[in-house]
Amino acid sequence: FAAHGSPELGKMVIRRSDGTTLYQTKELALAKVKLRDHNVDRSLHVVGSEQSLYFRQVFKILELWGFEAAAKCRHISYELVQLAGGKMSSREGTVVPYHGFVAEAEAKALALAREHGISAAPEAVAHRVALAAIKYAFLRVDTNKTIIFAWDQALSFDGNAGPYLQYAYARSNKLLADFAQDVPRLESLDYSPEPAEAHLCRTLADFPDCAAQALSEHAPNLVANYLYDLARAFTDFYQVCPVLKAAGEVCFFRQSLVAAFNSVLSSGALLMGMELPQEM
Incomplete structure (x- = not known):
C-alpha cells in the first residue's frame, strides 16, 4: 500500500508462503466475481466497525487491480450492543442468545398488552410489538454509536420506541374506521390550520427528503427518528384538534391529515x- 500512496493501510497478506489462502483471499475472489460478472449496483458490507481497516485494504486492492466498480463497494460499519447493566460477556454469562432474546421480548410485550387493555388477539399483537421494539431500538441509533439496550425504553408505549409508533x-x-365515508378530496379550503395541524403537515412533507437522505447515507436511524417525530406530531394534533366532532370541511381536512x-x-x-398492527 505504501508504494501506491496509502501507507496508512499497512500491510495485508493475501497468500501465505506455503501457498495456503486466508479469509481476505476469498473476500477478494468473491469481489472480483461480483464486480466482473454480475454488474452490481452497489456492494454493501454490513460488518462491525472493528473491521474498518480490513475493508479499506480490500477495496484499495480492488482499485489497484483496475476494477473501476470498486467504487461501488462500501463498508457499512456499526458499533456493538450493550445491555443497560454493562457489556455482554460469554465468560460472565451475560451473552444473550437471539431466540431467548425474542422470547423474553414477547413475554414482556404480552404483559404490557394486557396492562394496556389490548383485547384484539393479544398474543399476535405481542409478537409484533416485541419485534418492533427490538428492531426500532437497534435502528434508531446512529451506527457510529454503541447501542445501550434497555427493556423499559424499547417497549415504551409513550416514548421513542417501536410500540409508540x-x-x-x-x-x-x-x-x-369511525368515519362513515371515504376520505374526500379537497380542492380548496377556506381555513387557517391550527398550529398542531400545520406542524403535522410540515412533518408529513419531510418524509421523501428524509428517506432519500437515509438511502444516500445508509443511515436507517434518520427514518426511525423521523417516524418518532411524526408520531409525536400526530399525537399532539389528536389531543388538541377534534376530528370526528369537527364541522364540515374542517372535519374533512382533519380526516385527510389522519389518512x-x-x-x-x-x-x-x-x-x-x-x-x-391494525388495532391495539
Missing part, C-alpha cells in the same frame, strides 16, 4: 421492516 398507527386506523399520517407511517415502517 404502532400505537399511534392503530389510533389513526380507529379514527379512519396522510397513516400512509406515511406505514411506508416508513415498511422501510424499517416493522409490522404495524
